[in-house]
Amino acid sequence: MVWLSSEGMRKMSPNEIEEIEVQDKLNKCVDSFESFRFNAGAGAGKTYALVETIKHIIKNNLAELERKNQKVICITYTNVAVREIKERLGSSEIVLVSTIHDRLWELIRSYQPELIKLHLEKIKLEKIEVSNELQDESRAAIKKYAKLSDDAKSQFDAFVKAHRDVFYKNRGANAATIKAAYKDIPDKPECFSDLISNVGHFKDVLKRLYKLDRFQKCIEDIEAGKKSRVKYDSAFNSDRLEYMYFSHDTLLEYSDKLVDKYPVLRRVIVDKYSYFLIDEYQDTNEKVIKIFKNLHLDSKKNKQSWMVGYFGDTAQNIYDDGVGRHIKDLHKNIVDINKKFNRRSHKQIIDTVNVIRNDDIVQRPIFDRKDEGSVSFFYSQSNDDKKVLSERFLNHYRNDLMHNNKCESKNIHCLVLTNKLVSELSQFGIIHEVVKRSNIFYKDLKTKLLSNDLEKLHPTMLSLYRIVKLHLALSDEQSTYGQVFGKPKGDVTFERANNLLNNLKIFESSSLGGFISSLSEEIENEECEANLKLSILDHLGVRLNKEGGDYNLDSYIDDQVRELMVDSAMSDEDANKKVGELLKIDFSQWYSWVKFIDQNNEGKEIIFHTYHGTKGEEYENVAIIMEHNFGNRREGIDKFKKYFSSVGAIKEKDGSNVTKEVDENVDADFENSKNLLYVACSRAIKNLRILYVDDIMDIKNGVESIFGNVFEWESYTNDCSYV
Secondary structure, rough: OOOOOOOOOEEHHHHHHHHHHHHHHHHHHHHOOOOOEHHHOOOHHHHHHHHHHHHHHHHHHHHHHHHHHEEEEEEEEEEHHHHHHHHHHHOOOOEEEEEEEHHHHHOOOHHHHHHHHHHHHHHHHHHHHHHHOOOOOOOOOHHHHHHHOHHHHHHHHHHHHHHHHHHHHHOOOOOOHHHHHHEEEEEEEEHHHHHOOOHHHHHHHHHHHHHHHHHHHHHHHHHHHOOOOOOOOOOOOEEEEHHHHHHHHHHHHHHHHHHHOOHHHHHHHHHEEEEEEEEHHOOOOHHHHHHHHHHHHHHHHHOOEEEEEEOOHHHOOOOOOOOOOOOOOOOOOOOOEOEEEEEOOOHHHHHHHHHHHHOOOOOOOOOOOOOOEEEEEOOOOOOOOHHHHHHHHHHHHHHHHOOOOOOOOOOOOEEOHHHHHHHOOOHHHHHHHOOOOOOOOHHHHHOOOOOOOHHHHHHHHHHHHHHHHHHHHHHOOOOOOOOHHHHOOOOOHHHHHHHHHHHOOHHHHOEEHHHHHHHHHHHHHOOOHHHHHHHHHHHHOOOOHHHHOOOOOOHHHHHHHHHHHHHOOHHHHHHHHHHHHHHHHHHHHHHHHHHHHHHOOOOOOOEEEEEEHHOOOOOEEEEEEOOOOOOHHHOOOOOOHHHHHHHHHHHHHHHOOOOHHHOOOOOOOHHHHHHHHHHHHOOOEEEEEEEEEEOOOHHHHHHHHHOEEEHHHHOOOOOOHOO
């Protein structure tokens, strides 16, 4: 058989024919309703294969799907990926493309009685947890309260609940103001003066007491039938269980439990959606894989035509909650289909990343002409500041590209290992310095502060992001009313909206905190229409709950920032100082941070990314800044030094470059480091340069086993004959 391409009826190469045969295997699986895992390395065209598989389903089964009123479900990891697949696929009412969270909510949202049971159960567990915290004498902020007698606690609880308005009206004020607010209130319990002596600790106790109160009220309302609906709130990154809202992680939890517990729900899903295609399966939570395993087993048991196809690459699993290679343990007995071609990169890049991943997928370029790439690894023995050193390295790389006629693009995409350095290079280092001293666990900082996926940002940082976006919209003369106010909530007069817009534009504050205070005051003004206020708050993702004490935007944000920044053991003075540190940061830093989150690279010649922020991306010219540590906490110390040391030890032991031995021992930290390096290096299409900014003498053997000859950067700048 002679295979012809659509490009002028050109005869296909053997590689292209083999690639088509891989796609044929996928098509045969969907034709016979065989569930499968499609495993392909970076640049193999996973998204193309996914879209072609969907097209095959539609082409051959459209009439049957319409007759049975069935849909094809395609689930991917981010909203960016959703848009890309929709653009490639075109308009289709039969195919539903969405993120996993949006799709799960659509599947379970109508099962309110069952959801309410789960929600009630979760609230009761949360209530027990908060109650236990109030009894924990080891907590500095709780210690005094926990040691009180039951009678003393009852008196204190009754008093502060009777005067909760005093707390909420003053909670953002300094310690002296809060103490003064209670001064003239009669009949204070005997223990009150001791407990309020440290206002920070006092506030921690009251927050828990009020939360317990809200939990109890919600429990009573649910059990009395007054609250019978619960909702997933995609705009929020944290649960608000007592207000009948839950967020992303709880959605996965509820979905898993419902599908596992109710056979009827499984039957309905299988009947309605006969094809599920999951993109980037390696980054999918184990709960989601468990859901599809249960659906698969049910369909087999009931002899129904149903299948799930997983598209991904275990070597690109870099998120802590992703299933990675453990999918083989969770969802067994499905067909494995591997693709070993690389459409993205030149041979020199492919050869390097093959050594890094070293598993059953050994890629080769699909086109022979892609053989003009370059890979260079440099290290520095300089004691210069890492930011200065990195900028010097990048400028040198940029100058080389400017004189290279073979490079179409002169831009450099620079992947930076540490949160600190990428923040400094991207001009928002002060924000990072302040936030790293917050209550975000250090290993989560890369996503909670730096994620390009808004759903992954810390709830407080997401709120601040939206406020900065509003400030940017106000300063842009081209902004629409929708960009400033969001979708109108009811009738809004143009005159009032225009007056508010003009008032907002004249705010002079250079700090974020000053702008928030002015904005809050303006929308609380009696001249601001209620619907206009609601529109702005909704646009900012703010849900004010009067019974929860959220009186205005200013107090709401203050409370969020305190949750983020203030430790329970802090003095009042230190707590206020930490809150002020974040909110007093100049807007120029916040603008740079928002541009980084939005990947707004207009006019930039050198674009900075975290390693995690480049999944699925490709760039002609890539620079990677590496160092021993992945942050300064225990789990990040010497992360890559240990990795290269392990690789070097294996080479010394058996003379090979393989990393399989470590993989088989399931060294999770080694595997994570390897995957990070693989993802970073495989972004490059043609040119890859790496600068290691720490001394590599102890790990040089391991580095060279992957990258070949390595060169000292300072010598290279004087003698460019190396490359």
